[in-house]
Amino acid sequence: METLYITHPTCRLHEMGNWHPESPQRLAAINDQLLASGVMSFLAEVQAPSASEADILRVHTPEYLAYLRSNSPATGYFPIDPDTLMNPDTLEAAWLAAGAGIAAVDAIMEKRASTAFCSVRPPGHHARPGLAMGFCFFNNIAVAAAYAMEKYALERVAIIDFDVHHGNGTEEMFAGDPRVLMCSFFQHPFFPNVCQDNPAENMVNIPVDAYTMGDALRHLVSDVWMPRLEAFKPQFVFISAGFDAHKEDDMGQLGMVEADYAWITEQIMQLAEHTANGRVVSFLEGGYNLSALGRSAVAHIRALAAL
DSSP: OOEEEEEOGGGGTOOOOTTOSSOTHHHHHHHHHHHHHTGGGGEEEEEOOOOOHHHHHTTSOHHHHHHHHHHOOSSSOEEEETTEEEOTTHHHHHHHHHHHHHHHHHHHHTTSOSEEEEOOSSOOTTOBTTBOBTTBSSOHHHHHHHHHHHHHOOSOEEEEEOSSSOOHHHHHHHTTOTTEEEEEEEESSOTTOOOOSSOOTTEEEEEEOTTOBHHHHHHHIIIIIHHHHHHHOOSEEEEEEOOTTBTTOTTOOOBBOHHHHHHHHHHHHHHHHHHSTTOEEEEEOOOOSHHHHHHHHHHHHHHHTTO
Protein backbone atom coordinates (compact mmCIF):
# COMPACT_ATOMS: atom_id res chain seq x y z
CA MET A 1 0.00 0.00 0.00
CA GLU A 2 1.01 3.61 -0.54
CA THR A 3 2.55 6.20 1.72
CA LEU A 4 0.52 9.41 1.64
CA TYR A 5 2.10 12.86 1.47
CA ILE A 6 -0.62 15.15 2.82
CA THR A 7 -0.33 18.91 2.49
CA HIS A 8 -2.29 21.97 1.31
CA PRO A 9 -1.35 25.26 -0.40
CA THR A 10 -3.07 27.27 2.35
CA CYS A 11 -0.52 25.94 4.84
CA ARG A 12 2.00 28.19 3.05
CA LEU A 13 -0.20 31.28 3.44
CA HIS A 14 0.06 31.30 7.23
CA GLU A 15 3.07 33.46 8.14
CA MET A 16 4.11 35.42 11.19
CA GLY A 17 6.50 37.96 9.67
CA ASN A 18 9.67 37.84 7.58
CA TRP A 19 11.74 37.57 10.75
CA HIS A 20 10.00 34.42 11.95
CA PRO A 21 11.80 31.04 11.70
CA GLU A 22 8.51 29.11 11.38
CA SER A 23 8.08 30.20 7.77
CA PRO A 24 6.27 28.98 4.65
CA GLN A 25 9.67 28.15 3.17
CA ARG A 26 9.82 25.15 5.49
CA LEU A 27 7.23 23.29 3.39
CA ALA A 28 8.96 24.32 0.17
CA ALA A 29 12.27 22.97 1.49
CA ILE A 30 10.76 19.55 2.18
CA ASN A 31 8.93 19.44 -1.13
CA ASP A 32 12.04 20.46 -3.07
CA GLN A 33 14.23 17.83 -1.42
CA LEU A 34 11.61 15.12 -2.02
CA LEU A 35 11.54 16.03 -5.71
CA ALA A 36 15.32 16.28 -6.02
CA SER A 37 15.85 12.92 -4.29
CA GLY A 38 13.24 11.14 -6.40
CA VAL A 39 11.30 10.09 -3.31
CA MET A 40 8.24 12.13 -4.27
CA SER A 41 7.52 9.79 -7.19
CA PHE A 42 6.90 6.98 -4.71
CA LEU A 43 4.39 8.95 -2.61
CA ALA A 44 0.69 9.61 -3.14
CA GLU A 45 0.15 13.35 -2.70
CA VAL A 46 -3.18 14.30 -1.13
CA GLN A 47 -4.65 17.69 -0.27
CA ALA A 48 -5.59 17.97 3.40
CA PRO A 49 -9.27 18.46 4.20
CA SER A 50 -10.38 20.75 7.00
CA ALA A 51 -10.94 19.24 10.42
CA SER A 52 -14.43 19.54 11.84
CA GLU A 53 -15.32 21.47 14.95
CA ALA A 54 -16.03 18.16 16.71
CA ASP A 55 -12.53 16.97 15.83
CA ILE A 56 -10.95 20.05 17.42
CA LEU A 57 -13.16 19.96 20.51
CA ARG A 58 -12.03 16.45 21.46
CA VAL A 59 -8.79 18.01 22.71
CA HIS A 60 -9.36 21.80 22.83
CA THR A 61 -11.89 23.80 24.82
CA PRO A 62 -14.87 25.63 23.24
CA GLU A 63 -13.66 28.84 24.87
CA TYR A 64 -10.29 28.54 23.15
CA LEU A 65 -11.84 27.93 19.75
CA ALA A 66 -14.07 30.97 20.23
CA TYR A 67 -11.01 33.03 21.22
CA LEU A 68 -9.16 32.11 18.02
CA ARG A 69 -12.19 32.85 15.87
CA SER A 70 -12.86 36.20 17.49
CA ASN A 71 -9.24 37.32 17.13
CA SER A 72 -8.50 36.11 13.60
CA PRO A 73 -7.40 39.34 11.88
CA ALA A 74 -8.78 40.66 8.61
CA THR A 75 -5.39 42.25 7.94
CA GLY A 76 -2.00 42.26 9.63
CA TYR A 77 -1.26 40.13 12.68
CA PHE A 78 -2.85 39.28 16.01
CA PRO A 79 -0.14 38.37 18.57
CA ILE A 80 -1.12 35.59 20.96
CA ASP A 81 2.37 35.84 22.43
CA PRO A 82 5.56 37.44 21.07
CA ASP A 83 6.39 34.32 19.02
CA THR A 84 2.92 33.04 18.06
CA LEU A 85 0.90 35.28 15.75
CA MET A 86 -2.18 34.93 13.57
CA ASN A 87 -2.47 36.43 10.10
CA PRO A 88 -5.69 36.35 8.02
CA ASP A 89 -4.88 32.81 6.74
CA THR A 90 -3.68 31.26 10.00
CA LEU A 91 -6.95 29.85 11.24
CA GLU A 92 -7.80 28.21 7.91
CA ALA A 93 -4.30 26.74 7.73
CA ALA A 94 -4.69 25.40 11.27
CA TRP A 95 -8.00 23.70 10.40
CA LEU A 96 -6.30 22.06 7.41
CA ALA A 97 -3.19 21.04 9.37
CA ALA A 98 -5.43 19.27 11.88
CA GLY A 99 -7.55 17.78 9.10
CA ALA A 100 -4.51 16.17 7.49
CA GLY A 101 -4.22 13.73 10.37
CA ILE A 102 -7.92 12.88 10.21
CA ALA A 103 -7.58 12.06 6.50
CA ALA A 104 -4.46 9.97 7.19
CA VAL A 105 -6.15 7.93 9.92
CA ASP A 106 -9.17 7.19 7.72
CA ALA A 107 -7.05 6.18 4.72
CA ILE A 108 -4.90 3.86 6.80
CA MET A 109 -7.74 2.30 8.78
CA GLU A 110 -9.67 1.75 5.53
CA LYS A 111 -6.57 0.10 4.00
CA ARG A 112 -6.18 2.73 1.27
CA ALA A 113 -2.67 3.56 2.54
CA SER A 114 -0.09 2.09 4.87
CA THR A 115 1.59 5.21 6.30
CA ALA A 116 1.37 8.98 5.92
CA PHE A 117 3.48 12.09 6.35
CA CYS A 118 1.54 15.29 7.04
CA SER A 119 3.62 18.14 5.60
CA VAL A 120 1.56 20.86 7.21
CA ARG A 121 1.86 24.00 9.27
CA PRO A 122 1.17 25.51 11.74
CA PRO A 123 2.79 22.75 13.81
CA GLY A 124 0.94 21.47 16.83
CA HIS A 125 2.64 19.75 19.75
CA HIS A 126 2.92 22.83 22.01
CA ALA A 127 -0.78 23.75 21.67
CA ARG A 128 -2.52 23.22 25.01
CA PRO A 129 -6.25 22.56 25.48
CA GLY A 130 -6.92 26.27 25.96
CA LEU A 131 -3.79 28.05 24.75
CA ALA A 132 -1.76 28.57 21.57
CA MET A 133 1.99 28.69 22.13
CA GLY A 134 5.31 27.82 20.56
CA PHE A 135 4.09 28.58 17.00
CA CYS A 136 1.23 26.06 17.50
CA PHE A 137 -2.55 26.64 17.36
CA PHE A 138 -4.31 23.26 17.14
CA ASN A 139 -2.53 20.17 18.46
CA ASN A 140 -2.56 18.22 15.19
CA ILE A 141 -1.25 14.94 16.53
CA ALA A 142 -3.62 14.99 19.53
CA VAL A 143 -6.58 15.72 17.25
CA ALA A 144 -5.70 12.70 15.11
CA ALA A 145 -5.03 10.36 18.02
CA ALA A 146 -8.29 11.28 19.77
CA TYR A 147 -10.19 10.81 16.51
CA ALA A 148 -8.64 7.40 15.90
CA MET A 149 -9.51 6.19 19.38
CA GLU A 150 -13.10 7.40 19.15
CA LYS A 151 -14.00 6.44 15.57
CA TYR A 152 -12.14 3.14 15.41
CA ALA A 153 -12.38 2.13 19.08
CA LEU A 154 -8.62 1.76 19.37
CA GLU A 155 -7.50 0.80 22.85
CA ARG A 156 -3.77 1.54 22.54
CA VAL A 157 -2.07 4.29 20.53
CA ALA A 158 1.53 5.43 20.79
CA ILE A 159 2.77 8.98 20.28
CA ILE A 160 6.47 9.40 19.51
CA ASP A 161 8.00 12.90 19.67
CA PHE A 162 11.62 13.55 18.66
CA ASP A 163 11.45 17.34 18.36
CA VAL A 164 14.18 19.23 20.23
CA HIS A 165 11.41 20.86 22.31
CA HIS A 166 9.14 18.97 24.69
CA GLY A 167 5.63 18.34 23.35
CA ASN A 168 4.04 19.83 26.43
CA GLY A 169 0.62 20.29 24.87
CA THR A 170 0.39 16.66 23.82
CA GLU A 171 1.46 15.54 27.27
CA GLU A 172 -1.15 17.74 28.94
CA MET A 173 -3.90 16.32 26.75
CA PHE A 174 -3.10 12.64 27.34
CA ALA A 175 -1.33 12.42 30.71
CA GLY A 176 -3.01 9.67 32.70
CA ASP A 177 -4.94 8.26 29.72
CA PRO A 178 -4.19 4.51 29.73
CA ARG A 179 -5.01 4.25 26.02
CA VAL A 180 -2.00 6.42 25.12
CA LEU A 181 1.72 5.89 25.59
CA MET A 182 3.84 8.95 24.78
CA CYS A 183 7.59 8.57 24.30
CA SER A 184 9.88 11.53 23.71
CA PHE A 185 13.27 13.03 24.31
CA PHE A 186 13.93 16.75 24.36
CA GLN A 187 16.62 19.24 25.30
CA HIS A 188 16.28 20.51 28.89
CA PRO A 189 16.40 23.13 30.28
CA PHE A 190 14.85 24.67 27.19
CA PHE A 191 11.55 25.99 25.86
CA PRO A 192 8.81 25.31 26.94
CA ASN A 193 10.62 24.77 30.26
CA VAL A 194 8.23 22.04 31.34
CA CYS A 195 9.84 18.94 32.82
CA GLN A 196 7.79 17.20 35.48
CA ASP A 197 9.62 15.35 38.21
CA ASN A 198 6.75 12.87 38.54
CA PRO A 199 5.14 12.45 35.12
CA ALA A 200 2.09 10.28 34.58
CA GLU A 201 2.77 6.58 34.15
CA ASN A 202 1.94 6.74 30.43
CA MET A 203 4.54 9.45 29.75
CA VAL A 204 8.06 8.24 28.84
CA ASN A 205 9.57 11.68 28.35
CA ILE A 206 13.34 11.94 28.64
CA PRO A 207 15.07 15.31 29.19
CA VAL A 208 18.60 15.43 27.76
CA ASP A 209 21.42 17.93 28.07
CA ALA A 210 22.42 20.34 25.32
CA TYR A 211 25.01 18.88 22.94
CA THR A 212 23.76 15.32 23.37
CA MET A 213 24.71 13.53 20.16
CA GLY A 214 22.81 11.12 17.97
CA ASP A 215 24.45 7.93 19.25
CA ALA A 216 23.39 8.71 22.82
CA LEU A 217 19.84 9.43 21.66
CA ARG A 218 19.75 6.12 19.79
CA HIS A 219 20.66 4.34 23.03
CA LEU A 220 17.77 6.06 24.81
CA VAL A 221 15.41 4.86 22.09
CA SER A 222 16.69 1.29 22.32
CA ASP A 223 16.99 1.09 26.10
CA VAL A 224 14.04 3.20 27.30
CA TRP A 225 11.45 3.78 24.59
CA MET A 226 11.38 0.42 22.88
CA PRO A 227 10.84 -1.82 25.92
CA ARG A 228 7.86 0.31 26.98
CA LEU A 229 6.46 0.42 23.45
CA GLU A 230 6.86 -3.32 22.93
CA ALA A 231 5.08 -4.04 26.21
CA PHE A 232 2.30 -1.57 25.35
CA LYS A 233 1.67 -3.09 21.88
CA PRO A 234 0.19 -0.01 20.20
CA GLN A 235 -2.50 -0.51 17.56
CA PHE A 236 -1.56 2.75 15.84
CA VAL A 237 1.59 4.90 16.01
CA PHE A 238 1.69 8.69 15.65
CA ILE A 239 4.94 10.65 15.26
CA SER A 240 5.62 14.29 16.09
CA ALA A 241 8.48 14.67 13.63
CA GLY A 242 10.48 17.71 14.63
CA PHE A 243 13.82 18.07 12.85
CA ASP A 244 15.24 20.88 15.00
CA ALA A 245 17.43 18.45 16.96
CA HIS A 246 19.67 18.38 13.88
CA LYS A 247 23.20 19.57 14.60
CA GLU A 248 22.88 22.32 11.95
CA ASP A 249 19.70 23.80 13.44
CA ASP A 250 20.36 26.84 15.60
CA MET A 251 16.98 26.55 17.36
CA GLY A 252 18.44 23.83 19.56
CA GLN A 253 21.75 22.36 20.63
CA LEU A 254 21.37 18.63 20.02
CA GLY A 255 23.52 16.66 17.59
CA MET A 256 21.30 14.54 15.36
CA VAL A 257 21.94 13.99 11.64
CA GLU A 258 19.86 12.50 8.84
CA ALA A 259 21.00 8.95 9.59
CA ASP A 260 19.70 9.27 13.15
CA TYR A 261 16.24 10.28 11.94
CA ALA A 262 16.22 7.37 9.52
CA TRP A 263 17.31 4.93 12.22
CA ILE A 264 14.70 6.08 14.74
CA THR A 265 12.00 5.88 12.08
CA GLU A 266 13.10 2.36 11.16
CA GLN A 267 12.77 1.27 14.80
CA ILE A 268 9.28 2.75 14.95
CA MET A 269 8.31 1.05 11.69
CA GLN A 270 9.52 -2.33 12.94
CA LEU A 271 7.43 -1.92 16.08
CA ALA A 272 4.39 -0.83 14.07
CA GLU A 273 4.70 -3.79 11.70
CA HIS A 274 4.74 -6.10 14.70
CA THR A 275 1.87 -4.60 16.74
CA ALA A 276 -0.11 -2.17 14.56
CA ASN A 277 -0.26 -3.68 11.07
CA GLY A 278 2.26 -1.03 10.04
CA ARG A 279 -0.10 1.88 10.78
CA VAL A 280 1.96 5.06 11.23
CA VAL A 281 1.11 8.75 10.71
CA SER A 282 3.84 11.38 11.04
CA PHE A 283 3.34 15.13 11.47
CA LEU A 284 5.81 17.89 10.75
CA GLU A 285 6.67 19.82 13.92
CA GLY A 286 9.92 21.81 14.18
CA GLY A 287 12.96 22.17 11.94
CA TYR A 288 14.19 25.63 10.97
CA ASN A 289 17.47 25.23 9.11
CA LEU A 290 15.93 24.75 5.67
CA SER A 291 18.67 22.57 4.22
CA ALA A 292 18.86 20.28 7.27
CA LEU A 293 15.05 20.18 7.47
CA GLY A 294 14.66 19.06 3.87
CA ARG A 295 17.38 16.43 4.07
CA SER A 296 16.14 15.08 7.39
CA ALA A 297 12.53 14.92 6.26
CA VAL A 298 13.58 12.94 3.19
CA ALA A 299 15.49 10.47 5.39
CA HIS A 300 12.46 10.13 7.66
CA ILE A 301 9.98 9.69 4.80
CA ARG A 302 12.23 7.15 3.05
CA ALA A 303 12.10 5.01 6.19
CA LEU A 304 8.37 5.66 6.62
CA ALA A 305 7.74 4.42 3.07
CA ALA A 306 10.33 1.60 3.30
CA LEU A 307 12.19 2.92 0.25
